[in-house]
Amino acid sequence: GQNIDQPTEMTATEGAIVQINCTYQTSGFNGLFWYQQHAGEAPTFLSYNVLDGLEEKGRFSSFLSRSKGYSYLLLKELQMKDSASYLCAVRDSNYQLIWGAGTKLIIKP
Amino acid sequence: IAGITQAPTSQILAAGRRMTLRCTQDMRHNAMYWYRQDLGLGLRLIHYSNTAGTTGKGEVPDGYSVSRANTDDFPLTLASAVPSQTSVYFCASSEFGEAGNEQFFGPGTRLTVL
Numbered sequence: 001g002q003n004i005d006q007p008t009e010m011t012a013t014e015g016a017i018v019q020i021n022c023t024y025q026t027s028g029f030n031g032l033f034w035y036q037q038h039a040g041e042a043p044t045f046l047s048y049n050v051l052d053g054l055e056e057k058g059r060f061s062s063f064l065s066r067s068k069g070y071s072y073l074l075l076k077e078l079q080m081k082d083s084a085s086y087l088c089a090v091r092d093s094n095y096q097l098i099w100g101a102g103t104k105l106i107i108k109p
Numbered sequence: 110i111a112g113i114t115q116a117p118t119s120q121i122l123a124a125g126r127r128m129t130l131r132c133t134q135d136m137r138h139n140a141m142y143w144y145r146q147d148l149g150l151g152l153r154l155i156h157y158s159n160t161a162g163t164t165g166k167g168e169v170p171d172g173y174s175v176s177r178a179n180t181d182d183f184p185l186t187l188a189s190a191v192p193s194q195t196s197v198y199f200c201a202s203s204e205f206g207e208a209g210n211e212q213f214f215g216p217g218t219r220l221t222v223l
Contacts, residue, residue, distance in 0.1 A: 033211065042214035043152070043199070045212070097154070099153070101149060101150055
């Protein structure tokens with residue numbers, strides 16, 4: 001079967017760094033996406049990885065290891081507005097996205 | 110407008126009633142998707158369309174149907190609603206064919222079936 005695992009909830013302090021992990025087992029792999037979803041809103045795209053390594057975009061970075069079926073999203077200099085759920089999704093061999101349940105990130109002052 | 114719109118924003122529906130959720134995009138994307146999102150579960154694909162005139166079944170298609178008569182519109186119909194279809198429904202679109210193409214989401218429809 002296909003499976004995406006990520007922690008249910010994490011707590012971090014404003015100004016700190018947090019790493020959200022995602023492990024996956026899917027039928028085929030055509031890239032991994034991270035989305036941000038604020039409560040009551042739609043998911044919005046953050047990052048895409050298809051090759052091993054780190055992709056950096058401002059305060060956010062995403063890492064992929066295809067051999068380990070593993071990715072992480074790194075958020076630096078946390079701000080209160082970063083309080084949201086972070087969704088990991090893998091594009092499978094049918095080019096469909098398989099989604100994790102999301103990690104709710106709580107930022108404390 | 111730019112992006113994806115969905116209607117209605119929310120709806121309370123009696124079990125057994127028929128309901129159509131509307132989705133329109135103006136980005137000329139060829140692929141469109143319907144997901145449901147339930148607490149504790151990831152987004153689950155209901156139906157998708159890679160191009161106008163074609164549709165496919167996703168992970169949880171039972172009880173739902175779709176049509177794709179043109180590029181812009183992708184309505185989702187519940188023929189006879191049941192309480193287990195209470196959920197938040199998101200429509201999304203993307204370019205199809207490039208693995209890195211992100212999906213853009215509409216604001217969602219919150220549906221309650223009593």
